[in-house]
Amino acid sequence: MTLFRWLRFGKREPLPFKLLFARFRQLLDNNTEVLELFADAAEKQGGEYVFDRTYVTGWVTRIFDLVGKIVYDLNSIANQKYASLYALVDRLRAEAHGDLAGQPVVPQADFCIGFHQIDESQVNLVGSKSAHLGEIASRLQIPIPPGFTITTYAYLRVLAENKLDKVIDRGIELFAAGQRSACEEVCRRLREARLPSDLCRAIKRAFGQMERQGKPLYLAVRSSAFGEDDDLSLAGQYCTVLQVKPEDVFDAYREVLASLYSNDALTYRRAVGLPLRGLMAVACMRMVPAEASGVLYTLDPNRPEGVGKMLVGATWGLGSRAVAGEQSMAFFEISRESPHQILSYRPSPSAEVVVGREAGGIRTLTSEGAQADRRELSPEQIQRLCEYALRIEHYSRQAQDIEWARDPEGSLYILQARGLQVRQPAALPTNLAAQLGHYPLLLDHCGLVACRGIAHGRVCRLRDERELADLPSGAVLVTRRASPHLASAMPRVAAIITEVGSPTGHMAALAREFRIPTIVDCGAAVARLRPGQEVTVDADENLVYEGRVDALLQYQLVAENGFEDSAEYRVLRRLLRRITPLGLIDPQSDAFRAERCRTAHDVIRFAHEKAVEEIINLNVTSGVVGIEGARLLDSELPLGLRIIDIGGGLDPVLAGVSPNAPVTPQALRSLPMCALWQGLTTPGVWSTRPVGVGFRTFMASAMSWHSSESAGRNLAVLSDAYVNLSLNLGYHYTMVDAYVADARSANQIYFRFVGGASDLERRVRRATMVREILDRLDFAVRQSRDLVIANARRLPREQTEDRLRALGRLIGFTRQVDALMDSEDLAMRYVEAFLRGEYTVDPDKGD
Amino acid sequence: MAKLSILVLDDEAIVGKRIRPALGKLGHEVDVVASGSEAIQRIEGRVYDIVVSDIRMEGVDGMEVLRRARARSARTLVIMITGFATVDAAREALTLGAFDFIAKPFKLDDLRATIARAARKLAETDAARG
Numbered sequence: 001m002t003l004f005r006w007l008r009f010g011k012r013e014p015l016p017f018k019l020l021f022a023r024f025r026q027l028l029d030n031n032t033e034v035l036e037l038f039a040d041a042a043e044k045q046g047g048e049y050v051f052d053r054t055y056v057t058g059w060v061t062r063i064f065d066l067v068g069k070i071v072y073d074l075n076s077i078a079n080q081k082y083a084s085l086y087a088l089v090d091r092l093r094a095e096a097h098g099d100l101a102g103q104p105v106v107p108q109a110d111f112c113i114g115f116h117q118i119d120e121s122q123v124n125l126v127g128s129k130s131a132h133l134g135e136i137a138s139r140l141q142i143p144i145p146p147g148f149t150i151t152t153y154a155y156l157r158v159l160a161e162n163k164l165d166k167v168i169d170r171g172i173e174l175f176a177a178g179q180r181s182a183c184e185e186v187c188r189r190l191r192e193a194r195l196p197s198d199l200c201r202a203i204k205r206a207f208g209q210m211e212r213q214g215k216p217l218y219l220a221v222r223s224s225a226f227g228e229d230d231d232l233s234l235a236g237q238y239c240t241v242l243q244v245k246p247e248d249v250f251d252a253y254r255e256v257l258a259s260l261y262s263n264d265a266l267t268y269r270r271a272v273g274l275p276l277r278g279l280m281a282v283a284c285m286r287m288v289p290a291e292a293s294g295v296l297y298t299l300d301p302n303r304p305e306g307v308g309k310m311l312v313g314a315t316w317g318l319g320s321r322a323v324a325g326e327q328s329m330a331f332f333e334i335s336r337e338s339p340h341q342i343l344s345y346r347p348s349p350s351a352e353v354v355v356g357r358e359a360g361g362i363r364t365l366t367s368e369g370a371q372a373d374r375r376e377l378s379p380e381q382i383q384r385l386c387e388y389a390l391r392i393e394h395y396s397r398q399a400q401d402i403e404w405a406r407d408p409e410g411s412l413y414i415l416q417a418r419g420l421q422v423r424q425p426a427a428l429p430t431n432l433a434a435q436l437g438h439y440p441l442l443l444d445h446c447g448l449v450a451c452r453g454i455a456h457g458r459v460c461r462l463r464d465e466r467e468l469a470d471l472p473s474g475a476v477l478v479t480r481r482a483s484p485h486l487a488s489a490m491p492r493v494a495a496i497i498t499e500v501g502s503p504t505g506h507m508a509a510l511a512r513e514f515r516i517p518t519i520v521d522c523g524a525a526v527a528r529l530r531p532g533q534e535v536t537v538d539a540d541e542n543l544v545y546e547g548r549v550d551a552l553l554q555y556q557l558v559a560e561n562g563f564e565d566s567a568e569y570r571v572l573r574r575l576l577r578r579i580t581p582l583g584l585i586d587p588q589s590d591a592f593r594a595e596r597c598r599t600a601h602d603v604i605r606f607a608h609e610k611a612v613e614e615i616i617n618l619n620v621t622s623g624v625v626g627i628e629g630a631r632l633l634d635s636e637l638p639l640g641l642r643i644i645d646i647g648g649g650l651d652p653v654l655a656g657v658s659p660n661a662p663v664t665p666q667a668l669r670s671l672p673m674c675a676l677w678q679g680l681t682t683p684g685v686w687s688t689r690p691v692g693v694g695f696r697t698f699m700a701s702a703m704s705w706h707s708s709e710s711a712g713r714n715l716a717v718l719s720d721a722y723v724n725l726s727l728n729l730g731y732h733y734t735m736v737d738a739y740v741a742d743a744r745s746a747n748q749i750y751f752r753f754v755g756g757a758s759d760l761e762r763r764v765r766r767a768t769m770v771r772e773i774l775d776r777l778d779f780a781v782r783q784s785r786d787l788v789i790a791n792a793r794r795l796p797r798e799q800t801e802d803r804l805r806a807l808g809r810l811i812g813f814t815r816q817v818d819a820l821m822d823s824e825d826l827a828m829r830y831v832e833a834f835l836r837g838e839y840t841v842d843p844d845k846g847d
Numbered sequence: 848m849a850k851l852s853i854l855v856l857d858d859e860a861i862v863g864k865r866i867r868p869a870l871g872k873l874g875h876e877v878d879v880v881a882s883g884s885e886a887i888q889r890i891e892g893r894v895y896d897i898v899v900s901d902i903r904m905e906g907v908d909g910m911e912v913l914r915r916a917r918a919r920s921a922r923t924l925v926i927m928i929t930g931f932a933t934v935d936a937a938r939e940a941l942t943l944g945a946f947d948f949i950a951k952p953f954k955l956d957d958l959r960a961t962i963a964r965a966a967r968k969l970a971e972t973d974a975a976r977g
Contacts, residue, residue: 044952048954048955048956049952049953049954049955050861050862050865050866050951050952050953050954050955050958051861051951051952052857052859052861052862052930052951052952053859053861054859054930054951055930055951055952432871432872432874433872433873433874434874540869540872541872555868555872568859568861569861
């Protein structure tokens with residue numbers, strides 16, 4: 001009620017049309033610039049560019065300037081309907097600047113987040129350790145034990161509930177003044193802290209979900225502090241409590257929180273330049289009832305020149321004491337190359353086994369030689385473990401130090417992974433350039449680098465995307481198209497090389513997300529890569545060598561080129577993940593609301609959609625004709641299309657001066673509208689005679705445009721470089737929003753197609769046909785039931801116009817086949833016909 | 848390309864961190880420093896073929912490094928990097944004998960190409976001197 005009154009109060013007189021359209025155009029331009037900035041930073045992330053903090057700061061500042069303006073323009077068009085967005089943008093801006101300053105802003109959030117819902121963008125909430133684990137699970141699809149993280153937001157609530165802020169300030173002051181054990185009081189108060197009841201409930205709920213996954217439950221409760229494990233982590237600064245029974249979890253949680261202010265932890269934070277005031281998230285992970293556990297190094301840190309070997313340390317039972325260096329382990333040396341051979345094995349001299357106690361906690365037993373005839377891992381388990389480890393290494397672009405556990409059933413779990421510090425700069429190959437000369441070059445600058453990096457593997461040529469499922473792990477994938485469908489295989493491939501494709505395309509963006517070295521658009525040269533051939537892809541230099549170039553591979557793992565882990569790169573990546581994900585996808589859904597916006601991208605997407613809607617509704621409700629500037633397009637196509645020119649979309653001479661007079665297609669000057677129009681008027685596409693012979697067919701085409709109701713809703717808003725075209729063709733609703741200019745960075749097409757008045761099955765079939773065609777035309781496409789959304793971005797002007805012409809043809813074509821969706825087969829035949837350029841369909845002839 | 852000795856100076860550590868391996872991989876010997884005074888010490892210590900320096904920094908700035916490097920050896924070629932590519936700074940640096948300019952953010956390939964041109968010029972200079 002209050003809100004309603006406030007909104008009414010906040011309403012003003014509607015803007016004069018001229019100003020309204022000026023604001024709308026400004027909104028479109030700013031929207032385009034933001035998208036351009038997104039793309040620019042994504043490109044920087046690929047590794048081709050050298051950038052610094054100044055760039056990142058400037059980038060963030062500019063984005064939020066523009067997003068703020070967009071929200072202002074939207075609200076002035078929509079009469080302050082979306083005023084809540086102002087506060088949201090302020091909050092997002094503050095969070096982004098917090099990231100920049102290295103002072104994490106903790107957003108209001110859930111107390112507990114399941115591991116599988118975590119990614120790196122939530123690092124402020126869940127800490128680095130959990131964020132990394134979440135990435136391993138969800139992005140790389142590697143098994144980790146089930147669990148959840150109690151967020152930093154929960155930690156702040158604990159501080160508030162117990163009024164600890166001042167106690168901490170005082171402790172830090174004393175510590176900074178050189179007083180040891182200055183924070184003992186803080187530790188004690190945290191150990192005894194009262195936990196808010198809603199937090200306890202949230203933890204129990206998270207627990208309950210794990211208990212349903214079976215078996216008596218024990219937890220490992222681990223610190224996941226902000227900043228921990230980020231850089232040269234001195235692991236073990238904070239506390240870990242093992243084999244925790246559900247009823248003891250609150251004590252364990254408090255214990256881990258208290259370790260944040262131990263003297264060691266404070267000394268460590270001061271040494272590495274982290275703020276003294278810590279921020280603690282706590283990971284609660286199901287204890288693996290480990291039969292064996294240990295560590296894996298993907299490289300021998302003392303002999304990094306031997307890139308052929310991985311080391312696995314293993315112990316029976318739990319690995320906690322072995323990892324802490326209190327117990328010796330068995331050692332496997334294993335070849336890095338798949339299949340991973342066991343090169344040597346040394347049994348553990350220790351007979352000690354650490355096990356979990358039923359009553360909670362752990363104890364050490366002596367194993368009496370019972371396991372003497374067995375090894376801790378079978379050759380098959382070694383294979384699997386090494387494959388997981390290399391996947392993590394590929395993703396991290398750095399040698400890894402990994403903790404693992406194996407349960408009695410033989411399932412393997414990754415408990416933790418972090419960069420392995422190989423402190424041997426002398427081990428760098430000194431004469432790399434000379435060594436490289438010995439290897440034959442298969443591809444030398446044949447294509448375009450989409451994601452940098454170095455990888456090695458055997459060539460696997462993909463003829464059909466259905467073969468993706470059978471792709472061997474670690475393969476160098478060679479395909480014709482840079483299709484986004486490859487995403488499903490990305491966690492497993494070493495590198496990707498394609499015949500066609502663009503480094504700014506959808507798949508390239510995915511490759512960068514997964515950090516797969518990728519070269520696209522190599523043309524016929526890919527034929528030089530024979531299936532099964534061993535190659536080394538150097539996507540830093542746009543080269544592919546025959547064979548395994550050890551010197552290069554070693555270089556990648558130990559050289560000082562892990563730019564992905566530099567502070568600037570991490571900040572940019574974090575900002576990108578905070579700012580650019582798009583959650584609001586479907587404008588037709590209930591979730592498409594201002595309060596559902598989570599990112600800057602959501603905000604501009606929402607603002608764009610709503611601004612267009614305002615402009616369209618404005619005309620529908622006002623009856624179009626009376627409005628200055630809305631003019632009928634007078635053409636052979638009986639579309640009843642109204643046109644609003646917001647600047648440069650119509651030729652002033654040909655269109656004439658009379659504001660309400662119809663205009664002819666010859667007067668169109670808008671680049672994207674002209675391209676669409678060429679498509680729509682391609683011979684055969686928009687057949688004006690009834691198509692086919694069936695009665696249903698006839699009805700379909702008759703109904704498609706002669707509905708007088710729909711006439712007012714067919715609207716194009718134009719400028720010289722822009723069109724927003726909304727067509728309601730009786731059976732389906734189509735929207736094209738496109739920007740075309742000579743500079744490719746701003747070019748974009750957004751296409752939306754949603755089915756109308758027939759049963760769902762037919763609508764879905766029709767949508768599937770549209771998706772298939774768009775996919776084959778190299779759009780990035782998503783389909784949800786009868787809704788299809790397609791994008792093409794940052795293509796050169798000619799290619800953007802080509803796609804718009806294709807969309808024009810497709811719009812006409814779908815109108816013809818609207819009611820002819822009797823079977824999947826038929827739908828697929830239409831796809832082929834369309835792509836062959838046969839636009840006039842006759843279903844009876846086809847059957 | 849012959850093996851070159853290159854000094855890289857930028858007060859933003861990320862720049863040196865990216866450039867060192869990119870040039871090192873080509874076989875060049877690369878030293879990286881983060882302050883102007885340190886750069887001048889290095890320049891006094893030895894003659895570099897190429898110096899790559901940021902133009903604006905706290906303390907001793909890139910212009911000073913350029914002057915000192917050219918004074919130490921006229922053969923040394925200096926490539927300036929700048930975050931604010933202003934015409935004035937460019938003109939001044941070129942007057943002082945800078946070989947070329949690169950504006951941040953830049954592509955590693957752009958730098959490599961500039962280094963390659965510098966290498967050709969060095970080879971020509973050396974050949975002319977016999």
